[in-house]
Amino acid sequence: MFASLLDGFSTVFTFEILLFILVGSLIGYFVGALPGLTPSVGIALLVPITFTMEPVPALILLVSLYVAAEYGGGITAILLNAPGTPAAAATALDGYPLATKGQAGKALTISILASGVGALVSAILLIFTAVPMAAMALQFGPLEYFALAIFGLSLISSLSEGSIVKGFIAMFFGLLIISVGIDPIVGVPRFAMTVDLLGGIPFLPALVGLFALSEVLFMLEKADEKRNKVEKITGLGVSLAEIKSIKKTMFIKAPLLGYVIGVIPGAGATIASLISYNEARRSSKDKISFGKGNIEGIAASEGANNAAVPGALAPLLALGIPGSASAAILIGALTMQGLQPGPKLFTDNPEIPYSLFAALLIATPIMIVIGLVGVRAWVNVTKIPNNILAVIVAGICVVGAYAYSNSMYSVWVMLIFGIFGYFIRKLKIPTTPIVLAMVLGFMMEVNFRRGMIIADGELSFLFTRPISLILIVLSLLTLILPLIQGYKDAKIKSTKAGVNHR
Amino acid sequence: MKKAIWLVLLIVTVGLLAACNSPQSSGEAGANNVSASKEEVENFPEKSITILVHTSAGGPTDLMAREIAKAVEPILGQKVLVENRPGGSGATQMAGIQSAKADGYTLGAMTPSQIGLIEGTLKDQYKLDDFSWISRTQIDPYVIVVNKKSPFNTLEELIEFAKENPGELKIGGYGAVGSGHNVAWNILAEKAGIEATWAAYESTGDAVTAILGNHIDVANSNPGQVSQYVESGDLKVLGVMNDERLEDLPEVPTYKELGYDVDTSWTQFRGIFGPAGIDPAIQKKLSDAFAEAMETEGYKEYMKKTQMVQGSMNNEEYTEYIAKQSELTKEWYERLGVE
Structure with missing residues (x-):
């Protein structure tokens, strides 16, 4: 294995390949940062170019793009509250508040460092555990996916900033949106008044509208206001003590959660970042500061979504099963090269997985350096006056939405969700639960119904398998514990108030 | 520094806009039934041809479109571009094809999905006559697979x-009831x-993953999707x-051999279609070019690698086939x- 890995390194350490890593990372940054262009769209756009290349450089170019794009999404999430990728939605929760305080530099530095550490730790885990972890991915049947979706949805109790009722309103709205389109099991159209709606409401344009365009409308409200002063970045931009204070999240929890969740086909970076964010908040002594600019929240989200990338490669390399939409396109790209990722890849074409491993280990430091340099440029975005920035962001939203499907339909979806997002944010209804429900709703529905078909309609099937049972218990705890905590806090407050009164 | 960023952003934006410029916007939408002059037919094609694909890049249909495009380019002497138009299980692409100018420069890749839409969810929007059926490019036969741990070793055992x-056996495959696989x-x-x-999955790949994890009893799939797992046991x-x-x-029997005399014209096929009203002479020209392309070494090699079956049909045969x-x-x- 180590010999193969060394072979991998020698393949990668050529000028040509290093150049591909650099180019891939740079393209990835832009793809990730542009709302509307997800890593999978970016890879899909680049795939045709790789057809004429050799398999190894082609794969490395695409994977460097994939890794960097998952990071790039965080840049706009922090600076503009416009997550460039769905997986950066959790980054915006703390990143944007920190940026509005004038500390965009710190937020960006934490995000790039956490992304880098996440990707690196996860890549090392991948090298040693790709095969057994891929076997675990196969354990996930309809039941397990259903339980995972329920667990993901239970996170709203901690993601809905303030009122849990408003969180539920948002979640149910998201689930309602998901039900539009062709029914996945019996094939009848649901709420599809137009032909376009048959394919459902596209997630990405909706996300861009909810977050970015609604933010544009908020910017316009205070178009004349001067923006906050931007703190100058000194040194690394973040102190060692700050990194130390979040070391557990940054070096262990986020990478581990990201990797494991990334392995599960269909779960992916978005769910990983939300679960990781929730875990950081749950275990923190300073819960109240989350959502107001806590660097641990940024590190948790960014670390996990980048760690999910090597995770998604495990079932791809070991079994030929895509762990994510991007990985599915990578399989297509490999097939075009005449290679079949699958059980025989490690024996027939060991140069592919091992040079990929080496590339991941080398690409990550390159990504960090580009990122740290980039931070110094990106922070200037926060200096742009609101009235100008709003126009630019609105333009990016429209272009991004159009690029998503090459049609005006997704632009309309984006605009409608933008206006809608503005009003619900005015009502202090959080938007994150909508995103969560849109990511998980389909997975929950289709797997529940599939599970019911396979179990002949017996509901008891929910409790028959260990993984799903654990996940369901975890979701109940996640849902109920914050409620009890809130009740207790309220009680203490009222007794204290009572004492004072006396 | 600031200027540089905006310059880069501007370039990216402009690049994107250029990339998004779709062929349908350049032709007058809805201006179908172009009867070409003799000269136009003779000189066809005078510019690049675009094939719209109803799936994302990387899938088997996208692959087919790209391979046939590559093979047909030198024959037609013009660029053949492949553009992905996913959405609505094919509805987005069909709308793009139908509204395109019927001059033979905008074509689409297709599978039985389009026929399913015309006869099913989109029967009020489209008829068979709204399109020209140019060429069948390959067949991807259906196969029945089980997990290695399955008690069934032959189709007879399974059927017994x-x-x-009755109803006990859980079979998974791509698509809801009524899909090609179903x-x-x-x-x-x-x-x-x-x-x-029947347990519906979102793709054949998903159904194969489910059978690998032994979550269903049987999967209906295609050879290219399972052969590596058959080899690995x-x-x-x-x-x-x-x-x-x-x-x-070679060791796998056909349904017919086992005594189940099924209609094998029901198969997963892929082909090329376009809007209705393309001049018959241009249709023939395209059909001949695709037939020639399917005989090239490159295309044959791709077919072999992905375990597709030859199924070349010209526009007349294909139109008849589609009707059936x-x-x-x-x-x-x-x-x-x-x-």
Whole structure:
């Protein structure tokens, strides 16, 4: 294995390949940062170019793009509250508040460092555990996916900033949106008044509208206001003590959660970042500061979504099963090269997985350096006056939405969700639960119904398998514990108030 | 520094806009039925041709479109571009094709999905006559696979079990009831006189993952999607829905050999279509060019690597074939109660 890995390194350490890593990372940054262009769209756009290349450089170019794009999404999430990728939605929760305080530099530095550490730790885990972890991915049947979706949805109790009722309103709205389109099991159209709606409401344009365009409308409200002063970045931009204070999240929890969740086909970076964010908040002594600019929240989200990338490669390399939409396109790209990722890849074409491993280990430091340099440029975005920035962001939203499907339909979806997002944010209804429900709703529905078909309609099937049972218990705890905590806090407050009164 | 960023952003934006410029926006939308002059027919093609694909990049249909585009380019002497138009299970692409100028420069890649839409969910929007059927480019036969741990080693054993336990067998495959895979299974089930429960998956790949994890009893799939797992011993192929045995799976019998005389014209096929009203002479020119492209070394090699079966048809044969497929689809939709 180590010999193969060394072979991998020698393949990668050529000028040509290093150049591909650099180019891939740079393209990835832009793809990730542009709302509307997800890593999978970016890879899909680049795939045709790789057809004429050799398999190894082609794969490395695409994977460097994939890794960097998952990071790039965080840049706009922090600076503009416009997550460039769905997986950066959790980054915006703390990143944007920190940026509005004038500390965009710190937020960006934490995000790039956490992304880098996440990707690196996860890549090392991948090298040693790709095969057994891929076997675990196969354990996930309809039941397990259903339980995972329920667990993901239970996170709203901690993601809905303030009122849990408003969180539920948002979640149910998201689930309602998901039900539009062709029914996945019996094939009848649901709420599809137009032909376009048959394919459902596209997630990405909706996300861009909810977050970015609604933010544009908020910017316009205070178009004349001067923006906050931007703190100058000194040194690394973040102190060692700050990194130390979040070391557990940054070096262990986020990478581990990201990797494991990334392995599960269909779960992916978005769910990983939300679960990781929730875990950081749950275990923190300073819960109240989350959502107001806590660097641990940024590190948790960014670390996990980048760690999910090597995770998604495990079932791809070991079994030929895509762990994510991007990985599915990578399989297509490999097939075009005449290679079949699958059980025989490690024996027939060991140069592919091992040079990929080496590339991941080398690409990550390159990504960090580009990122740290980039931070110094990106922070200037926060200096742009609101009235100008709003126009630019609105333009990016429209272009991004159009690029998503090459049609005006997704632009309309984006605009409608933008206006809608503005009003619900005015009502202090959080938007994150909508995103969560849109990511998980389909997975929950289709797997529940599939599970019911396979179990002949017996509901008891929910409790028959260990993984799903654990996940369901975890979701109940996640849902109920914050409620009890809130009740207790309220009680203490009222007794204290009572004492004072006396 | 600031200027530089905006310059880069501007370039990216402009680049994107350029990339988004779709062919349909350059032609007058809806201006169908272009009768070409003799000169135009003779000189066709004078500019690049675009093939719209209804799936994302990387899937088998996208792959087919890119391979046939590559092979046909030198024959036509013009660039053949492939553009992905996913959405609405094919509805987005069909709208793009139908509204394109019928000059032969905008074509689409297709599978039975488009026929399913015309006969099913989009029957109010589209008729068969709204399109020209140019060429069938390949066949991807259906196969029945089980996990290595499955008690069934032959199709007979499987069918015997299903006969004794109606509805007990869980079969997974791409698409809801009425999908190509589902109908293929029903054709076999009808001939064998059995009943099983269908579990729909979002793609053939997902169904294969489910059978690898042993979450379903049987999967309806295609050879290219399972052959590597057959080689590695993780899956067993019990039967193939084709007239002859497959080159890559020589030990697997056809349904017919086993005594189930099924209609093998129901198969997963792929082809090229366009808007209605393309000048017949241009249709023929395109059809001939695609037929020639399918004979090139490059295309043949791709077919072999991905375990597809030759199924070349010219525009006349294909139009007839599509009409028959459409009838079969309608019939099965009625029987399965698909709206």
